[in-house]
Amino acid sequence: MKTISTKIIAASLASISLFACNAEEEQELVEPMKASQEADLVGYDPTTCNLVQNFGSGELPRAVDIIEEDGAVMIVKAQRRGHNGKYLEETEGLLLDPSTPSTNLINPFDAQMLGVYGLLTVGDASGEAVNEQGGRLILDFSPVGSVTMKTMVLTDIDEDEAGSKVELFSKTGQRLDEQLIPAKGDKAAVILSFDNVPGVAKAVVTFGADRRRAGSGAVARLQLCVEGVGRRDEARFNNVQSLWLEYTGDKPANVAVRAKEGESSNAIFTAKGMKPGTMFKLSASANGSLGEALEISTNHKEQDIIPTNANPNASLKAQYGSFRVVEARCSDYPLQLEE
Structure with a gap:
């Protein structure tokens, strides 16, 4: 985990002070932090080559099947769980506005501190709200070959949704890594760090334990390096680690x-x-x-x-x-x- 910069601490104290002074006034939801530099983001890895944070452009909510941002391109599919715990047919993913109360996936403080601008999730049958009955997102990086996965920011993994996970797969379908998403609680955000897993052709984010018809959540940020992108050391000045x-x-x-x-x-x-x-x-x-x-x-x-x-x-x-x-x-x- 990265340490929080003094700028972020100062901004946080200022926000708390402002809230205390105007506690009796009607307050609007805090807008996501407008980061002047990527390094201002909590949990930002400075070796990140491609930052996916807005998930494209356009009005929210909206259905998405392709996301392109900061040089990263991915195909997005979503699947809800059926009554028998099996997955239904693939649909488009759903992007929601984190500042809208009905989104109900992240608290305003986390949205501000993490600079959350969009939440990628599995939509319900209406296609306009988050699915609460369990499901998964499939992120296919084949348009850019593969990626090195660094970090994901996820939200709204409650205690009864323990067993939520992220799996990374290669082009041949080999599972390269699997991590459980910590159940931080309702509307809370969690930074899930990977140890530079290369050759990732597909990531599957599962909300709720398998076979349980319960689980919601969202992806709020991706930090990665597209295949062949980023700084590379030309010489071995140190032993290979x-x-x-x-x-x-x-x-x-x-x-x-x-x-x-x-x-x-x-x-x-x-x-x-x-x-x-x-x-x-x-x-x-x-x-x-x-x-x-x-x-x-x-x-x-x-x-x-x-x-x-x-x-x-x-x-x-x-x-x-x-x-x-x-x-x-x-x-x-x-x-x-x-x-």
């Missing part, structure tokens, strides 16, 4: 990865019957390093060495045998790969 690989062989394989340090080596990853197109992550140990190199071998008698020590004079390759480097990091930014 994290590495995402994709198996690109043409048949299933047993895979083993060993971290080599001098004369010693340590097994850090094994998988049996890995299917082509499978992505996996290798993370540094407590000492902050993956060692001098990684040795990857398969039962097909393949063996490759990926250097992971600090070496500003040599870049990592994009492909090592049957393994593609999806992303490598030795800092907050991915390394530039040698094609």
